[in-house]
Amino acid sequence: MTVATTESQLPSGGPHQKTDGGLYDILDLILDRGLVIDVFVRVSLVGIELLRVDARVVVASVDTYLRFAEACNRTDLENKGGVGLPELVGEMSEQGAHGKTKGALSGALDSFGDALGRRSGSREDGGEEQPEAEPRRIGRRSSRQKEES
């Protein structure tokens, strides 16, 4: 069992954690939840809200479909020869997943860390940055991971 010990991963020693990776993860709580008192002014946060709404839209766009089609082709090539024997396939995919999970883990952490700095930086310039198609990162990382392993 490979439960990674990165600090933003589900903790194995206890539920406490405080890291910058964690901060990015709970940005929406700090910015969008919490008590609002209407007689108090709130600083302008133009840009930050956009980031999350757009990221959500990406999830069901043509871009997403094309990405899945591409992933489909990629993984089907790997799988040829294994498919058609369901009992073996189940075992194979389980083994495969362990390696991949590790890859996805560190990959996601990197992009979270980067994302906070990058986004707030460009907001400083007053720009409304386009969200990146971040969901791709996991796929790319794990295929690299796979080649290494």
Next chain:
Amino acid sequence: MTVYVYAMVGPDHPAKLDGLTGVGATPTPLRTVRGERAVAVVGDAPKDLRAKRRDLNAHQEVLAKLSEQGTVLPLRFGALAGSEEEVAGNLRDRAEAYQRQLAAVNGKAEYNLRAAQDEDTVVRQVLQVNPEVRRLARSGVATSGDLKDRIALGEAVHADVAERQRRITDEVVGALDVFAADRRQGEAVAEDFLNVSFLVDRSRGGEFAAEARRLSERLEADGVRLRLHGPLPPYSFV
């Protein structure tokens, strides 16, 4: 003078502010504005307040420390009051509401759970069990097919993936609900398909985290990665 407002706490909250500094490039000590039924934790409002790492972190740090000492009503980042007198007036006007809200989250903390799934792992699963997807993939659609065909393939994969993730969500949320007093589902962000917050009594935090860990291990083979954050101030439940 403008003040930045971090939180409301009960009159019996220790509100130990020694060593706590707040937002801004040169953070200054925090102070309280006391009302009869609620106390506000405030600090100087910096001129350059921004929703950036430094200040978001400072806001969260202050709330985390206050939360360790007792029950808090965390304010959303960036609340500014015209003066301490204005805060004091608000504490009088809203005394009963704050008392009620403090009671609702008394002794409880927020746990936020997010889940992402490795794309190759889930696509491989779909290919194994979905004959239509396999047929489309094998027909060469993904490489040489025209745009419409590729979109159709991707849409079929996406539908299957979404259904799998919906089932995982149901399993995870169902298992953790047992330990929670309240729950609030958030919007999926970027690659996460699940973003949900639970309000958990602090006495049950250990059980809750243990169950989350069990789920994390169980779902690992599906390429699912769970990330738990908590105990946090109850941002989602005030």
